[in-house]
Amino acid sequence: MNGWQRQADDVTALKRLPSGGIRAGETILVRGFAAAGDGGAKSVAWHPECELEDDGGLVHAPADGGRGRWIVAHEGVGKFSYFGVFGPETAADTALDAMLAHPSIRRIEADCDLNFTQRHRIARGFIDLNFNGFTVTTTGIEPAPPNNPFAAVFFFRGEETGDVQRVVLSETLSELEDRFEVADAAAFKVGDWWLVRGDRLSGGAERELEKLVKVTDVPDPKHVRLQYKNGWTLEAGRVLEYRRVKPIVQANVRNMKFVAKGATEASGSHPLAFEYAVECDAVGIDATGTYWPVVMRRYNTFYVTERCQLLNPAEVVVGGTGYLTQQIYCLYGHVRDCLTSNGRHLNDFTGSAYCHVENCHADGDDLGAFVTHGQFEHDLTYVGNSGLMSFANSGPTWGESAKRITVKQHVASWFLAFRKVTDLTLEDVHVYARAGVENTADTGSFWLNADGVQMKNCTAEKMVKFKQVSARSRRPSVVENCAFALTKGRRVSHEEVASELTFRGCRFTGSDGNAFAGTGGFALSGLPNRGGAGPDARPIRFAGKRLTIRGGEIRNSGFRLTGGGEVRLDVGSGATISGEQRRASVFQQKRRAGRRRDELEIRRREQHGRLPGDGALRHRRQRRRSRVLRDRIRL
Structure with a gap:
């Protein structure tokens, strides 16, 4: 009869069907996973030549051991219900791994709360994980390795290749230059991705250059053009290292409520990490009680972190813990419409450039909502945010350096940019005094480096003071149309200015x-x-x-x-x-x-x-x- 479809009550009944005599492409409606009507309904089709392993959800082998497989007609969308996962009582790890293993699955949808007991390392892109607002928990999760902020529940990581070049610069690599000297340009192809890294200045972590960039042109045998304008001058004689990378592309995680329970490095959990990743977004992640950053990024380019939140992380004193997002050696990122409460940092940039932070707000922000690590960040913009700011203030190991940071329409209880922060621009930034915190004497203050700093329409309720630890700028230090209250007896500018x-x-x-x-x-x-x-x-x-x-x-x-x-x-x-x-x-x-x-x-x-x-x-x-x-x- 036209429109008639054969049916099976559950997966067990489906697998009991004899493998012989079934037409290629024949479809069967499975009315449930373990029982009809339990929410695991799906349509499957017969593929007589298929010998894929039975994965318990997308691929089913006949119980008689015959050749051929029943494969879900998924149209590129995988669901946990296909695997009989209807809530946190059943761990979702096996189902996730099975769906990720099928390149034809481009979107994974949650239709219930989920619990994960493993930390998944994911090596594929062009995938969306959409949790549709359901809650993800990690009860019974495996212990995390020591000091590893990438031990997330979902860790997307690209691949380093063995293609490596080193070159001693024969000429100065100027600031804002996009033509980079290489040893042999024949190894570079337009569209390839490379990690380019400069040598250290003092044996610590002082590198002016470390980014994941794309080749856009090969103009001559000794130069390539990269999709990045260099932020800091490197003199002739410095060393550059290039390593070709196959990044994860377009792996996105959306609409998750994440609740962590563990309070230690081993038992704690956090949802998401990306390394060697391009165009990978995190949207709508609402986390509570995490240990390491909710969204951890290293060597990321072109990305969005949007509408994410962090409430009361498990740890905020140990370095690296209690962040909403940390971004190390990242480019062209947008962080917007995010919130934190009682965290360590809402947003941390380390060695990053050309990124934008907008409409993000933090309460309980005494440890610094918006920070840079000081590893030669440059060209960062903050607009319409609120929370304590501290730039390039992580110590000399990292270089204590940043340049061309712009902050507009910001409210903070303290603003710290007194290390080697060059060409800082502040517009409509307001610093208020806050009572009942450890640094009560210093709230309501600007602490700034007099190295090309420019301020317009700013206010401070207690103090503005200038130090000078660098003299890199070509522009004057100018303050316009601002209002500052002064605290009795304190210095406005220090002796080194x-x-x-x-x-x-x-x-x-x-x-x-x-x-x-x-x-x-x-x-x-x-x-x-x-x-x-x-x-x-x-x-x-x-x-x-x-x-x-x-x-x-x-x-x-x-x-x-x-x-x-x-x-x-x-x-x-x-x-x-x-x-x-x-x-x-x-x-x-x-x-x-x-x-x-x-x-x-x-x-x-x-x-x-x-x-x-x-x-x-x-x-x-x-x-x-x-x-x-x-x-x-x-x-």
């Missing part, structure tokens, strides 16, 4: 004995600076060689010039200095024992280069007694 700091249209409040202790210049333009309460507030101590004030107002706060040698003081263009200080004059320079008298040049300029004479200055004093400019020098 040799570059000039320029503040335009900024506002300082509560200055009382603060210091610009560096030897560099300090320029104020349109700056409202309001000192501490009362006439006993101490002046700002300035140790540099040049102090320039253009416009703005300084109220109840003076400057005490503490540096030795010549000091150039330049005040003008409408600058107003008013109020009282009993402990110091507006400008005060103290003579040090044994030193010659310091010379002080005061020039008053108005806009358009007009120079008022003494009469104009006296007239101004008479008209506005409440705003007095006292140019007294105590020697």
